[in-house]
Amino acid sequence: MSEQKYKRIFGIVLDSVGTGEAPDAANYGDEGSDTLGHVGEAYKGKLEIPNLQKLGLVNLRDKEIMGVAAVEQPLGYYGKMKEISAGKDSMDGHWEMMGLPVMKPLSTFPNGFPDSIVKQLEDFSGRKVIGNRPESGTKIIAELGEQQMQTGDLIVYTSGDSVLQIAAHEDIIPLEELYRICEFARSIVNGPEYTVGRVIARPYVGPDKDHFVRTANRHDFTLKPTGKTDLDYLVENGVHTVGIGKINDIFSGQGIEEGYHNESNMDGMDHLDHVMAEDFTGFCFMNLVDFDAMYGHRRNPIGFGQALMDFDQRLAKVLANLKDDDLLLITADHGNDPGFKGSDHTREMVPLLAYSPSMTESGSLGLRSTFADFGQTVLANFNVAGNDEGQSFLADLK
Numbered sequence: 001m002s003e004q005k006y007k008r009i010f011g012i013v014l015d016s017v018g019t020g021e022a023p024d025a026a027n028y029g030d031e032g033s034d035t036l037g038h039v040g041e042a043y044k045g046k047l048e049i050p051n052l053q054k055l056g057l058v059n060l061r062d063k064e065i066m067g068v069a070a071v072e073q074p075l076g077y078y079g080k081m082k083e084i085s086a087g088k089d090s091m092d093g094h095w096e097m098m099g100l101p102v103m104k105p106l107s108t109f110p111n112g113f114p115d116s117i118v119k120q121l122e123d124f125s126g127r128k129v130i131g132n133r134p135e136s137g138t139k140i141i142a143e144l145g146e147q148q149m150q151t152g153d154l155i156v157y158t159s160g161d162s163v164l165q166i167a168a169h170e171d172i173i174p175l176e177e178l179y180r181i182c183e184f185a186r187s188i189v190n191g192p193e194y195t196v197g198r199v200i201a202r203p204y205v206g207p208d209k210d211h212f213v214r215t216a217n218r219h220d221f222t223l224k225p226t227g228k229t230d231l232d233y234l235v236e237n238g239v240h241t242v243g244i245g246k247i248n249d250i251f252s253g254q255g256i257e258e259g260y261h262n263e264s265n266m267d268g269m270d271h272l273d274h275v276m277a278e279d280f281t282g283f284c285f286m287n288l289v290d291f292d293a294m295y296g297h298r299r300n301p302i303g304f305g306q307a308l309m310d311f312d313q314r315l316a317k318v319l320a321n322l323k324d325d326d327l328l329l330i331t332a333d334h335g336n337d338p339g340f341k342g343s344d345h346t347r348e349m350v351p352l353l354a355y356s357p358s359m360t361e362s363g364s365l366g367l368r369s370t371f372a373d374f375g376q377t378v379l380a381n382f383n384v385a386g387n388d389e390g391q392s393f394l395a396d397l398k
């Protein structure tokens with residue numbers, strides 16, 4: 001490995017923190033979506049995210065966030081990225097960031113899963129499938145959880161994304177069994193007939209429908225990357241890779257040398273502090289999923305804003321700990337506008353923030369034409385050749 005501009009790159013994905021409708025939002029029924037904008041409106045000027053603001057989070061937008069203005073001189077570089085993948089799920093977004101856009105739409109099930117899939121799940125598990133439609137995960141356990149506690153049936157559901165989700169009360173269907181069923185489900189939806197992005201285990205606990213809570217034992221069984229990702233190219237070239245949070249699941253562990261599971265966003269920030277204290281040459285890629293799972297899909301803009309403020313507070317420490325030869329990149333994988341109809345992800349552009357204490361200038365990185373620019377920049381930094389997807393902005397960082 002030859003000389004690199006930055007020794008360590010920390011990439012943070014604020015899961016679902018979109019910044020306005022993408023140019024192709026109409027194809028997804030998502031015109032008018034703007035996750036950050038609508039969170040700001042819900043706060044009526046009281047959203048406080050000074051660190052993201054200093055980095056240029058508002059400068060990159062066409063519109064202000066209510067109560068949060070653009071700054072005169074951001075600390076570093078700021079821009080937006082749009083997605084070229086067919087889907088707007090986490091897998092598509094993260095794979096595209098790592099140079100592997102998903103150009104062919106994956107299977108979705110607006111009318112529930114076909115009999116063939118249901119029958120195989122029932123035969124394998126010895127349990128009856130209930131639910132079997134697109135639904136919000138918290139709504140479906142409120143509706144069917146008590147029935148599951150009595151019968152041991154499997155709650156199977158989907159969403160607008162290519163996902164097969166199985167909700168199970170931890171006292172009724174033990175975790176190991178749920179994971180086994182999910183692994184089986186994974187094995188029957190890898191194509192060619194049905195190709196599903198993610199099978200997701202959705203365990204929950206609680207005595208009754210008014211008190212069910214989903215646990216951090218959620219596990220995503222993602223399709224294996226269909227080719228090499230930038231993470232693989234990095235590892236092959238001796239660059240150390242670390243995954244924090246859902247990253248490991250999203251890439252099925254492929255190209256991740258050191259992995260950490262997050263219990264929450266704040267737990268993720270603890271892991272990041274820990275990794276930042278290590279001496280290494282490489283790329284640390286982190287996903288913070290609470291924005292999405294706890295607030296975006298729940299259409300809860302107040303909770304979403306609070307999660308942003310909590311993140312922002314912890315960001316102060318990260319900024320203070322960055323070394324001159326560190327680069328921080330912050331972005332998102334899709335939108336999930338809590339002020340929008342439905343409960344699905346929204347096709348939005350995502351923020352792109354780049355900062356290193358060694359920067360002497362600042363400025364706009366513009367609208368990037370694919371999320372792959374993110375990974376291409378990481379590769380360029382470490383002088384690693386990948387599959388040429390995306391354009392590096394490394395040379396713009398001064």
Ligand SMILES: O=P(O)(O)O[C@H]1O[C@H](CO)[C@@H](O)[C@H]1O
Pocket residue numbers: 090135136137138158159160161162163165202292293297343
């Ligand atoms: O409603 P819950 O169970 O949170 O599920 C949501 O989470 C999935 C993964 O982010 C999405 O596809 C959507 O279905």
Ligand SMILES: [Mn+2]
Pocket residue numbers: 015016089090091292333334
């Ligand atoms: Mn996501």
Ligand SMILES: [Mn+2]
Pocket residue numbers: 016090292293297336345
């Ligand atoms: Mn989601």
